Amino acid sequence: MSTHTEDVLHAGANIGTFAKVWIALLVLTLGEVLLAYEQVPTTIMLTILIGASIIKAALIIAYFMHLKFERLSLFLTLFPMLIFCIVLMLIFLGDATRIPHMRPPV
């Protein structure tokens, strides 16, 4: 095994793939902007925006950050814990939705 990483070429990704991912990210972004321009109802817009953002994040992590071509053990060590902790933050959503109804009428 060479001590110089420059000699090691990464398998599985090429310039064409990166360009396609970049175009996909731009198209998704323009779609999001179009939704804002059309003033889609809030709940529908929020659902689509979060969905599109998760797809964009997955594309960046998989291809640009190269995780798709790393060992599965790296993904399994890092991401289930991250997703679990982020989901835990939803615990306060109930409090946030209750607050407007708890305010005394002005």
Next chain:
Amino acid sequence: MSSEASAAISVSVWDGGRSPYAVNSKKFGMWLFIISDSLTFSALLFAYTYSRVSNPNWPTPFHFSPSIIFSTIMTFCLLSSSLTMVMAVHSMNHGNRKAATLWILATMAGGGAFVVLHLSEWMNLINNEHVTAFANPWGVPLFGGTFFALTGLHMTHVVLGLIYLGIIAQAVIRGKFRAVDVEVAGLYWHFVDLVWMFIFPLVYLMSAKI
């Protein structure tokens, strides 16, 4: 001493005889940092969202022109800078240091454009919409507080990324650092891009005023 025993002595346990991840330790360190920083940004995004949900009169100060147009161009700058960063890593993997340096400089140009546009967008918000971190005309101070904390922390990451890339670029052109160092810097830069993919829709597009 038998050959097996001498082999056992020459291989330290820290050499990673059975590496479970098969990644460089610098790269793994950066991944750990990224995961912990993701939680920081997640907490701020949740704080912004919960503040919004609990305030029915949440302001929508982002007019399509200039705020949404500016933030869309900023998104384009960051996405394109991620592509140039990937090209820098690709060039470095092929041993082309000059091309790698040029791609890193292109990445820095994208990041620099993002910071300039973001600051002008902040100035527009402060001067024309009279929003500060503590007060605004709609009487919802939490908007300014969460907005400036979230976007300010992100902009800090971009500025630190520019400094980081500058250090990497000057070292690469002088023949120092290896491809993995550029790749680790790339991981950080893509993470900065990744965070913006959530801030842009949830903060700007959800509060657009057409």
